[in-house]
Amino acid sequence: MNPVLAALRGRLVVSCQAYPGEPMRDPDTMCRVALAVAAGGAAGIRAQGLDDLRRIRAALDLPLIGLWKDGDGEVFITPTLDHAVAVAETGADIVALDATRRPRPDGRTLAETVRAVHERTGRLVMADVSTYEEGVAAADAGADVVGTTLAGYTPYSRTGPGPDLDLVARLSRDLPVPVIAEGRVHTVDQAAEAVRAGAHAVVVGTAITHPTSITRWFETAVSGASA
Numbered sequence: 001m002n003p004v005l006a007a008l009r010g011r012l013v014v015s016c017q018a019y020p021g022e023p024m025r026d027p028d029t030m031c032r033v034a035l036a037v038a039a040g041g042a043a044g045i046r047a048q049g050l051d052d053l054r055r056i057r058a059a060l061d062l063p064l065i066g067l068w069k070d071g072d073g074e075v076f077i078t079p080t081l082d083h084a085v086a087v088a089e090t091g092a093d094i095v096a097l098d099a100t101r102r103p104r105p106d107g108r109t110l111a112e113t114v115r116a117v118h119e120r121t122g123r124l125v126m127a128d129v130s131t132y133e134e135g136v137a138a139a140d141a142g143a144d145v146v147g148t149t150l151a152g153y154t155p156y157s158r159t160g161p162g163p164d165l166d167l168v169a170r171l172s173r174d175l176p177v178p179v180i181a182e183g184r185v186h187t188v189d190q191a192a193e194a195v196r197a198g199a200h201a202v203v204v205g206t207a208i209t210h211p212t213s214i215t216r217w218f219e220t221a222v223s224g225a226s227a
């Protein structure tokens with residue numbers, strides 16, 4: 001197995017992202033968040049945007065999963081080959097991209113995109129999928145690792161309050177490549193369950209690095225209890 005993927009086996013990856021307009025949307029801030037989660041034992045970092053990725057790459061030696069959210073179309077996670085190459089050029093070890101069945105804005109197929117990323121950059125590709133069928137297709141297309149990142153975020157995929165552990169289990173059982181559980185892992189129990197379901201690694205974002213959401217969870221509980 002590729003050493004980057006081997007380093008993530010059975011480990012936690014923390015997604016460090018802030019959204020447009022938010023107070024923490026700043027590369028230096030995200031880099032400090034990445035350093036903080038590394039101190040807690042994160043085995044890898046997932047981050048968004050070329051500036052954040054460059055800053056984090058310069059500061060940390062952990063495996064880095066990079067993506068670039070761009071555009072206002074349905075496919076916005078590293079939507080084109082040009083985006084993927086730019087992400088690779090930041091030094092990210094793994095390029096994460098939308099691998100749903102939806103058309104890509106540059107008209108390339110997933111297989112063409114994966115092949116070109118491999119040929120041009122030598123980086124690994126993480127396919128962010130929303131369904132079992134998309135996971136199978138992504139592995140067929142040459143993706144090095146498949147993530148359940150988009151489960152619940154396409155109109156045709158199942159959604160629930162927590163991670164889709166059934167999807168994690170089925171993909172982990174059937175795919176020839178490692179499967180990363182990602183999306184709505186909000187508790188330590190869910191993270192452990194994902195590994196028991198067969199996940200190669202678990203990505204947690206919001207529950208560790210998005211204080212606005214975490215605050216809202218606590219505030220809702222406190223207000224509800226006092227009502």
Ligand SMILES: CC(=O)N[C@H](C=O)[C@@H](O)[C@H](O)[C@H](O)COP(=O)(O)O
Nearest residue numbers: 015149153183184185204205206207
């Ligand atoms: C759907 C989408 O755009 N997901 C993004 C992908 O990078 C991020 O916004 C998520 O925070 C990340 O996947 C981690 O998931 P969670 O924050 O639920 O732990």
